[in-house]
Amino acid sequence: xxxxxxxxxxxxxxxxxxxxxxxxxxxxxxxxxxxxxxxxxxxxxxxxxxxxxxxxxxxxxxxxxxxxxxxxxxxxxxxxxxxxxxxxxxxxxxxxxxxxxxxxxxxxxxxxxxxxxxxxxxxxxxxxxxxxxxxxxxxxxxxxxxxxxxxxxxxxxxxxxxxxxxxxxxxxxxxxxxxxxxxxxxxxxxxxxxxxxxxxxxxxxxxxxxxxxxxxxxxxxxxxxxxxxxxxxxxxxxxxxxxxxxxxxxxxxxxxxxxxxxxxxxxxxxxxxxxxxxxxxxxxxxxxxxxxxxxxxxxxxxxxxxxxxxxxxxxxxxxxxxxxxxxxxxxxxxxxxxxxxxxxxxxxxxxxxxxxxxxxxxxxxxxxxxxxxxxxxxxxxxxxxxxxxxxxxxxxxxxxxxxxxxxxxxxxxxxxxxxxxxxx
Amino acid sequence: xxxxxxxxxxxxxxxxxxxxxxxxxxxxxxxxxxxxxxxxxxxxxxxxxxxxxxxxxxxxxxxxxxxxxxxxxxxxxxxxxxxxxxxxxxxxxxx
Numbered sequence: 001x002x003x004x005x006x007x008x009x010x011x012x013x014x015x016x017x018x019x020x021x022x023x024x025x026x027x028x029x030x031x032x033x034x035x036x037x038x039x040x041x042x043x044x045x046x047x048x049x050x051x052x053x054x055x056x057x058x059x060x061x062x063x064x065x066x067x068x069x070x071x072x073x074x075x076x077x078x079x080x081x082x083x084x085x086x087x088x089x090x091x092x093x094x095x096x097x098x099x100x101x102x103x104x105x106x107x108x109x110x111x112x113x114x115x116x117x118x119x120x121x122x123x124x125x126x127x128x129x130x131x132x133x134x135x136x137x138x139x140x141x142x143x144x145x146x147x148x149x150x151x152x153x154x155x156x157x158x159x160x161x162x163x164x165x166x167x168x169x170x171x172x173x174x175x176x177x178x179x180x181x182x183x184x185x186x187x188x189x190x191x192x193x194x195x196x197x198x199x200x201x202x203x204x205x206x207x208x209x210x211x212x213x214x215x216x217x218x219x220x221x222x223x224x225x226x227x228x229x230x231x232x233x234x235x236x237x238x239x240x241x242x243x244x245x246x247x248x249x250x251x252x253x254x255x256x257x258x259x260x261x262x263x264x265x266x267x268x269x270x271x272x273x274x275x276x277x278x279x280x281x282x283x284x285x286x287x288x289x290x291x292x293x294x295x296x297x298x299x300x301x302x303x304x305x306x307x308x309x310x311x312x313x314x315x316x317x318x319x320x321x322x323x324x325x326x327x328x329x330x331x332x333x334x335x336x337x338x339x340x341x342x343x344x345x346x347x348x349x350x351x352x353x354x355x356x357x358x359x360x361x362x363x364x365x366x367x368x369x370x371x372x373x374x375x376x377x378x379x380x381x382x383x384x385x386x387x388x389x390x391x392x393x394x395x396x397x398x399x400x401x402x403x404x405x406x407x408x409x410x411x412x413x414x415x416x417x418x419x420x421x422x423x424x
Numbered sequence: 425x426x427x428x429x430x431x432x433x434x435x436x437x438x439x440x441x442x443x444x445x446x447x448x449x450x451x452x453x454x455x456x457x458x459x460x461x462x463x464x465x466x467x468x469x470x471x472x473x474x475x476x477x478x479x480x481x482x483x484x485x486x487x488x489x490x491x492x493x494x495x496x497x498x499x500x501x502x503x504x505x506x507x508x509x510x511x512x513x514x515x516x517x518x519x
Contacts, residue, residue, distance in 0.1 A: 117466075
């Protein structure tokens with residue numbers, strides 16, 4: 001927002017007591033490496049004025065500190081600042097923090113419980129005064145107050161939201177935000193940002209759906225006239241609509257009433273001479289011989305990465321079949337495995353198989369990658385030298401059965417020696 | 425070498441290990457549901473619940489205690505990347 005008389009940045013009133021003091025970055029095209037933005041973004045920071053002091057909620061990226069301080073100075077003096085709240089410590093929201101702390105040394109810093117080590121790493125100071133807060137903690141500004149909601153992993157461990165009940169306003173951090181730069185600032189006046197809102201969710205919040213749902217349990221009961229996120233339009237027109245959309249996007253979509261206990265297993269393979277394919281088909285048949293597993297078989301050559309990522313998100317188990325070419329798994333397998341950071345893979349069951357010509361490294365390499373992605377890989381991968389024999393296909397069938405049983409929790413209790421694990 | 429038994433409750437597997445083994449060395453190989461991030465006691469990703477035999481693990485270091493506290497870990501929660509098995513029988517599961 002620019003004052004038409006002197007071109008100086010000015011604060012924008014969201015109410016008599018709440019102001020936007022952020023900055024616009026219309027030239028940004030790529031954010032955090034993983035996101036594109038066609039018209040830049042905004043770094044939204046806010047000021048709340050109570051009868052007994054002022055609170056600053058979040059700051060801006062370092063290069064935009066000038067706009068932030070200029071806007072702040074149009075509505076408050078630094079000596080009035082009693083409280084600084086950091087809902088999220090990522091540098092695009094804390095870039096102006098060191099200078100703000102220098103200008104308002106009396107202000108008390110409030111961060112989430114999980115932000116403590118991160119704050120020290122960010123500011124590189126040992127002696128720091130701050131107050132870690134959790135859900136239920138409050139700070140009074142006289143006739144306005146701040147209530148904290150512990151909403152971790154949205155999208156860093158440190159994230160929290162801050163609610164001002166007297167204003168029915170939620171300062172939500174990155175939640176409900178998007179990379180969309182529009183100086184008209186409010187959702188009822190800005191251009192159409194629906195795509196940006198959903199795109200932001202898909203890349204930033206999607207891996208943390210379980211945490212989104214936990215946060216919504218805290219947010220949904222609130223009376224909300226306005227949601228003030230740290231990026232993109234401020235949501236004052238039907239704010240609850242965005243809360244509902246988050247709920248919709250975070251619910252699992254594959255579950256059925258008729259097969260509530262069924263588990264889903266996906267088998268992806270790629271094959272140059274049909275040998276890994278024959279293994280895949282035998283494993284597929286083995287899985288199908290166990291009731292209660294919904295299994296699908298996909299040739300990576302016949303699909304694109306993005307829809308497979310969607311399938312993987314809702315699956316309970318993933319198998320990858322890859323030949324070994326020049327000592328490595330093949331590129332389509334790595335392409336899929338390098339595209340999974342947008343979904344939560346923790347505790348999914350993983351397994352690997354493949355035919356090879358002479359050394360067969362691919363299976364072990366992909367197993368290590370699956371463990372790195374936080375899948376559990378309890379059954380050692382299956383490797384077959386060149387063309388699988390009938391006996392080896394029977395082994396594949398058993399491999400499929402065992403994985404299905406593992407997925408259903410049907411494998412019996414076992415006692416093994418550590419040496420068995422380390423010798424393979 | 426003295427032996428110990430560690431049971432991973434989520435997958436129903438008990439592994440007989442040499443005393444001094446860290447839980448991380450076993451749990452990944454056996455396919456238990458404990459997951460790892462930094463693997464050096466800093467991030468708290470591998471917090472596990474020790475359901476039995478917690479006294480058979482090495483005492484948590486000052487650093488581990490701090491990470492557990494900041495992650496609001498419950499009683500008998502430990503970092504699987506730090507805890508070493510001293511002997512006897514212990515049972516663990518993802519926290």
